[in-house]
Amino acid sequence: MRVLFDGFWWGVGPVSNRQVMREFILAWAAVFPQDELVVAVRRRHAAFAREELPDRVAVVTTRFAPQGISAILELPFLARRVGADLTLTHNFTPWFGRSAVFIHDFMFLTSPEWFTLRERCYFALMPATVRLSRIIFTSSATEARRIAGFVGARPVVPVGLAVGSGLLDARLTRPNGIDDVVGFHLAVGRLNARKNLGNAILGSMASGVVDARSPLVIVGEPGGRSAKLPSGVAEAVRRGAVRFLGRVDDGELAWLYAHTDGLLFLSLDEGFGLPTLEARAFGAPLLASDIPVFREILGDAGAVFVDPRDPVAIADGIRRLPRRGTAGVAGVASEYSWERSVRTIRAASLPAADALSTPRRA
Structure with missing residues (x-):
């Protein structure tokens, strides 16, 4: 399977956005070496991305900003160019093509008072495009239930997160x-x-x-x-x-x-x-x-x-609060790992990718 990843935040950006997609990409490369991975990054971050990514992961560059506009309007053409079976984006869904999207949350819909007008206008592109995605991923079952209330029959799959490497x-x-x-x-x-x-x-x-x-x-x-x-x-x-x-x-x-x-x-x-x-x-x-x-x-x-x-x-x-080092301080639950997250994403994405994928010339 050839997967195009939205790497807009590879170089700099919001900490949570940047970390999650980076960890997904690195874990996917390690767990599924048979897959062909392509990462779309901003042009000024391309050299940095090539240094950090494994040699077998290809890097392509984008021109559009902000990230939502790039994901919606630019990535579908890149996906067609590189022959991707699936495009995995962050928060915003490509206008056409086979895609899945990871959405952090829809809190701006349920609690708009916590967000500025500018944020709400920009984030409105998320529900406006999410129905174009074949499958939606998010971090928790709690958030999946919230998102499901806005996306109709589209499946929303919680995949968990983990501590950054x-x-x-x-x-x-x-x-x-x-x-x-x-x-x-x-x-x-x-x-x-x-x-x-x-x-x-x-x-x-x-x-x-x-x-x-x-x-x-x-x-x-x-x-x-x-x-x-x-x-x-x-x-x-x-x-x-x-x-x-x-x-x-x-x-x-x-x-x-x-x-x-x-x-x-x-x-x-x-x-x-x-x-x-x-x-x-x-x-x-x-x-x-x-x-x-x-x-x-x-x-x-x-x-x-x-x-x-x-x-x-x-x-x-x-x-x-218990004292550090005492029995009352719990560790990280074993079910939270980046490997588990990408295994869940790939397994859920395969039906959508396989159903519409077209053979490529050898």
């Missing part, structure tokens, strides 16, 4: 800005309304655990509709009890996971929530929102679950 293989590096701490709790993710940082900060301040010597460390960049932070945050930042580190590299993030007293992941909603698996891979205790997707991927015993809208419950949850 770049994070697992990174050399641990202590970030700047926390040299004087004796401990810390950690929050990871884009700084927007959905990530619920306001309540995370309020709960931290009320816990009696977080202070200037054991601060709440927040990693991430602004993205999407911003949230109004509670009064007192500026003073907590001035005292060093809350510290914003911005974007960190894999080595710094791995160090933070490996040393934190606990990850606070208190999103109001998620399609999957990869930082929860990342934290568990590094043995970090986990305080998580009590929402269906986290119960699905973590299991009932995988975290301390709290109501993310209740700062009092959050404060209590922080105090109840």
Whole structure:
């Protein structure tokens, strides 16, 4: 089978988008060496992609931007040119041809208040084109149920995600800005309304655990509709009890996971929530929102679950976190691996590819 992959984000881009498709491609090349893989990347990232990809994986270049426009209008012509049996894209579906699409989530449809007008207009191309796909993939069964409510009879298959190889293989590096701490709790993710940082900060301040010597460390960049932070945050930042580190590299993030007293992941909603698996891979205790997707991927015993809208419950949850290295800290469930993800994708894609594939000249 010859597969064309949407590699628009191969060089730079949103962390989750970039990581997921990269890991799918690398895992597919390793698990299915008999398949012919072609990766479509932006022209300026072509040399970088060729250095990182196995020699037998072909690279073709794209010109269009943003990613959605390239996927919809450009990739179907590239697929025809390279003779692809299947095109696997990210969030947006090609206008014609045999394709499958991996969609992170449809939260912008169920909770539009968390997104800017510009984001909603752009993301509207996802449901507008998704019915052109022969099969839809997403990360969790919870998200699959949400997407299924908008796509009619199209199959939506959850494939899971896993911890990125770049994070697992990174050399641990202590970030700047926390040299004087004796401990810390950690929050990871884009700084927007959905990530619920306001309540995370309020709960931290009320816990009696977080202070200037054991601060709440927040990693991430602004993205999407911003949230109004509670009064007192500026003073907590001035005292060093809350510290914003911005974007960190894999080595710094791995160090933070490996040393934190606990990850606070208190999103109001998620399609999957990869930082929860990342934290568990590094043995970090986990305080998580009590929402269906986290119960699905973590299991009932995988975290301390709290109501993310209740700062009092959050404060209590922080105090109840188990110590690192104790029996109360769970590891990553074995069913989450990139190999398992691509095996699921390929098995589900084969009927669509085989049904309409045409013989190629030898």
